[in-house]
Amino acid sequence: MLFRQGKNLLSKSSSNYSTSSFKKSLNVNLNSKLRSISTFNNVKNNLNLNSNSNSNSNSKKNYSILITTSIATTISLLYLSLSQNSLLNEVEISTNNSISIEEFKKHNKKDDCWVAINGKVYDVTEFIPNHPGGQSPLIKHGGYDATKVYENLHPKGTIEKFLPKDKFKGILIDEAPKLPSDYAVDDFEAQRLDNIENKPPLSSIQNTYDFEKIAKNILPREAWAYYSCGSDDEISMRENHYAYQRVYFKPRICINVKEVDTSTNILGSKSSVPFYVTATALAKLGHPDGECSIAKGAGKEGVIQMISTLSSMSLKEIADSRIPGATQWFQLYINEDRNITKNLVKEAENLGMKAIFVTVDAPSLGNREKDKRLKFVDDTDVDLGGDVDRTSGASKALSSFIDASLDWSDIKLIKQWTKLPVLIKGVQTVDDVIEAFDIGCQGVVLSNHGGRQLDTAPPPIELLAETVPIMKKLGKLRPDFEILVDGGVKRGTDILKAVAIGGNDIKVSVGLGRPFLYANSAYGEAGVRKLIQILKDELEMDMRLLGVTKIDQLTSKYVDTRRLIGREASNYLYDNVYTPIDTVRFKNEDD
Numbered sequence: 001m002l003f004r005q006g007k008n009l010l011s012k013s014s015s016n017y018s019t020s021s022f023k024k025s026l027n028v029n030l031n032s033k034l035r036s037i038s039t040f041n042n043v044k045n046n047l048n049l050n051s052n053s054n055s056n057s058n059s060k061k062n063y064s065i066l067i068t069t070s071i072a073t074t075i076s077l078l079y080l081s082l083s084q085n086s087l088l089n090e091v092e093i094s095t096n097n098s099i100s101i102e103e104f105k106k107h108n109k110k111d112d113c114w115v116a117i118n119g120k121v122y123d124v125t126e127f128i129p130n131h132p133g134g135q136s137p138l139i140k141h142g143g144y145d146a147t148k149v150y151e152n153l154h155p156k157g158t159i160e161k162f163l164p165k166d167k168f169k170g171i172l173i174d175e176a177p178k179l180p181s182d183y184a185v186d187d188f189e190a191q192r193l194d195n196i197e198n199k200p201p202l203s204s205i206q207n208t209y210d211f212e213k214i215a216k217n218i219l220p221r222e223a224w225a226y227y228s229c230g231s232d233d234e235i236s237m238r239e240n241h242y243a244y245q246r247v248y249f250k251p252r253i254c255i256n257v258k259e260v261d262t263s264t265n266i267l268g269s270k271s272s273v274p275f276y277v278t279a280t281a282l283a284k285l286g287h288p289d290g291e292c293s294i295a296k297g298a299g300k301e302g303v304i305q306m307i308s309t310l311s312s313m314s315l316k317e318i319a320d321s322r323i324p325g326a327t328q329w330f331q332l333y334i335n336e337d338r339n340i341t342k343n344l345v346k347e348a349e350n351l352g353m354k355a356i357f358v359t360v361d362a363p364s365l366g367n368r369e370k371d372k373r374l375k376f377v378d379d380t381d382v383d384l385g386g387d388v389d390r391t392s393g394a395s396k397a398l399s400s401f402i403d404a405s406l407d408w409s410d411i412k413l414i415k416q417w418t419k420l421p422v423l424i425k426g427v428q429t430v431d432d433v434i435e436a437f438d439i440g441c442q443g444v445v446l447s448n449h450g451g452r453q454l455d456t457a458p459p460p461i462e463l464l465a466e467t468v469p470i471m472k473k474l475g476k477l478r479p480d481f482e483i484l485v486d487g488g489v490k491r492g493t494d495i496l497k498a499v500a501i502g503g504n505d506i507k508v509s510v511g512l513g514r515p516f517l518y519a520n521s522a523y524g525e526a527g528v529r530k531l532i533q534i535l536k537d538e539l540e541m542d543m544r545l546l547g548v549t550k551i552d553q554l555t556s557k558y559v560d561t562r563r564l565i566g567r568e569a570s571n572y573l574y575d576n577v578y579t580p581i582d583t584v585r586f587k588n589e590d591d
Contacts, residue, residue: 097169097170097171098170098171098172098173099121099169099170099171099173100172100174101173101174101176104116104121104143104172104176105143105177107123107142107143108142108143108144109139109142110125110128110135110139110142111125112142113125113128113138113139113142114142114143114169115138115141115142115144115145115146115150116144116145116146116147116172116176117145117146117147117150117159119171119172119175119176120168120170120171120172121169121170121171122159122163122168122169123167123169124138126167127163127167140179141179143177144176144178144179145175145176145177145178145179147176148178148182148183188221189220192217192218192219192220195217195218196218199214199218199522200214202523202526202527202530205527205530205534206534207490207491207534208490208491208515208518208531208534208535211515211518211519211522211527211531212515212518214518214522215227215286215517215518215521215522216228218521218522219286219521220285222371223286223521225370225371225373226282226285227285227286227514227517227518227521228370228514229368229370229371229452230368230370230450230451230452230455231366231368231369231451231452231453231454231455232366232367232369232455233455233571233572233573233574234451234455235451235455235456235569236448236451236454236455236456236457236458236459237450237451237487237488238451238569239451239459239567239568239569240448240450240459240461240487240488241489241490242459242488242567242568242569243459243461243462243488243564243567244461244488244490244491244493244494246563246564246566247461247465247497247501247559247560247561247563248559248560248563249493249496249497249546249558249560250557250558250559251545251546251547251558252546252547252548252558253547255547255548255549256549257543257544257547257549259549260540260543260544260548260549260550261549261550261551262274262536262539262540262543262551263302263551264509264551264552266304266482266484266507266509267354267423267442267443267482268354268421269304269354270302270327271302271303271304271327271509272301272302272303272536273302273303273495273532273536274495274499274508274509274510275303275489275495275509275510275535276303276304276305276329276484276509276510276511276512277298277303277305277306277511277512277513277516277528278306278445278486278511278512278513279306279307279308279309279331279357279359279425279513280513280514280516280517281308281310281311281312282310282311282312283311283312283313283517283520284312284313285312285521286517286518286520286521287520287521287524289524289525290311290312290313291305291307291308291311291312291313291317291318291321292313292317292318292321293321293520293524293525293528294516294520294525295318295321295322295323295326295328296321296323296525296528297520297526297527297528297529297532298326298516298528298532299322299323299325299326300323300525301528301532301536302326303532304327304328304329305318305326305327305328305329306328306329306330306331306357306511307319307330307331308331309330309331309332309333309344309359315330315347315351316347316351319351319352319353322352327354328352328354329353329354329355329356329357330344330345330348330353330355330356330357331357331359331425332344332345332348332356332357332358332359332414333359333362333402334358334359334402334403334410335403336403336405338410338413342417345414345417345418346417346418348420349418349419349420354420354421355420355421355422355423355442356414356418356420356421356422356423357424357445358410358411358414358422358423358424358425359424359425359426359449360406360411360424360425360426360427361425361426361427361428361447361448361449361453361454362426362453363403363404363406364402364404365402365452365453366449366453366454366455367455368452408435408439411424411436411439411441415439415441421442421443421480422441422442423436423441423442423443423444423445423482423484424436424441424444424445425444425445426445426447426449426453427444427445427446427447427463428446428447428448428454428457428458429463430463430466430467430470432444433446433471433483434470434471434474437478437481438476441481442480442481442482443482443483443484444483445483445485445486445511446460446463446464446467446483446484446485446486447460447485447486447487447511448460448487449487450486450487450514451487459487459488459567460485460486460487460488461485461488461494461497461498461564462564462565463485464483464485464498464501464502464508465561465564467483468483468502468503468505468506468556471505471506472505472506477505477506481506482506482507482508482509483502483506483507483508484508484509484511485498485508485509485510485511486511486512486513487511487513489510489511489512489515490515491535491538492535492536492537492538492539492541492542493538493542494510495510495535495539496539496542496543496554496558497559498510499551499554500554500556500558500559501556501559501561503555503556504552504555512535515531516528516531546558
């Protein structure tokens with residue numbers, strides 16, 4: 001791919017939000033233009049991982065540095081934020097030592113590597129082997145300015161908190177030299193910028209698919225891969241949606257449906273609709289306001305937001321963006337250090353979260369090959385040596401944050417820490433729904449992590465149809481036990497189908513994740529509100545056509561689930577490489 005300098009293009013919007021927003025940010029400072037794209041919520045009294053990302057990536061190589069695989073993107077920062085050393089080794093910045101450019105440029109090798117970040121010089125030599133993002137980014141920038149790459153990947157203050165005090169060497173006298181590849185633009189990027197300039201007006205958006213198409217064409221390719229990918233052959237991801245198409249309605253006629261009300265209560269909180277924004281990581285990859293613009297848009301439309309532990313913004317920032325009267329929940333990953341987890345729960349409680357959702361389907365991350373195909377960095381021009389373990393950093397980060405030893409006793413422990421409702425997210429069998437009911441959880445989320453974890457795990461709507469009659473038969477029904485589902489939801493009809501399957505026996509609500517990421521990436525808060533309005537309009541229309549006027553009128557008599565067990569997702573990867581067996585040939589047939 002031909003590269004060309006992006007000076008002229010950089011004067012245009014190279015982010016995936018509005019051109020005017022980007023130009024405004026350029027006036028602030030070039031060096032502060034690019035900020036962290038993946039951050040971890042506050043670890044109480046330890047880290048305040050705030051970041052402002054314009055998701056500006058100006059070259060193929062810089063894209064690769066900008067966004068890593070699903071492990072390296074998210075977990076590299078978790079490794080930094082949760083390392084015990086990072087919590088103890090605060091760097092005391094001193095301006096007493098000035099360093100010349102000539103001296104700085106001498107330290108440009110793997111065994112002697114200095115980098116400059118915002119004019120400050122750090123010796124990262126000893127950190128290179130353990131850098132969760134790989135060795136190449138550090139080695140490449142030895143003797144160069146690493147500000148742009150650093151701020152794309154790390155929240156403000158990370159290096160000061162992580163490196164020992166003696167690794168801060170001093171202040172550069174002059175401006176550090178920059179790598180040209182950090183500021184180049186390839187043909188793909190040029191097309192992306194053109195797509196941003198020609199983005200359809202928000203008024204032309206008709207459905208969730210429109211948002212998805214726009215996001216696909218304005219996001220950096222690595223950001224799109226991260227948001228859109230599933231695991232392995234992505235069968236579960238696709239089946240999540242296809243399964244809804246196998247549920248048919250049984251509409252009633254001659255019913256007065258002039259007035260329709262889509263409002264309901266979810267976990268005791270009022271909601272204008274029977275759906276909510278489910279937890280997704282790294283919203284800043286798509287929009288500089290990240291989860292905060294989602295919070296504002298959802299709140300103004302009366303929709304509940306579930307906030308991810310792996311949000312781009314701190315939990316406090318998102319809570320501060322909450323509209324008065326709006327409801328937010330907190331999705332929790334269990335850390336191997338239970339004190340960190342306990343502090344997160346207490347912080348969520350103090351910040352006004354109304355429920356805790358413990359994610360239980362991620363003892364390790366799924367095999368997300370779309371993500372992995374887009375390598376973290378181009379190592380071809382960096383001498384890493386022959387003994388490089390390219391996975392040790394991410395693995396170490398993973399093991400330190402997402403605890404694979406999580407079991408039911410931990411769920412009971414969390415219930416002791418808080419008075420908030422505790423639900424478990426990522427339930428994939430009826431047996432585990434029953435277990436959650438028996439230990440006193442206030443509900444479950446039937447979910448396979450958007451098809452990003454174990455491939456061929458069941459579609460949530462299919463599991464819901466299996467679960468409800470069994471729970472009824474066993475008498476395991478409580479007013480305070482609700483079932484939520486997420487994954488594959490595209491239409492108002494999908495939402496009504498799920499609610500109807502629960503009926504009057506088990507209250508069911510529906511979560512949407514990717515659609516909100518796409519809407520937010522394309523149009524920010526306005527896009528979030530537009531998506532909600534589209535779905536609400538669909539709900540009202542479909543309720544009239546179905547013959548109901550209120551959400552609590554939806555029962556199983558309105559749906560036909562007999563065709564639900566009939567999975568049909570094609571394996572496109574297999575089909576792409578399969579060579580069909582030929583039939584017998586006539587002697588005069590050409591080969």
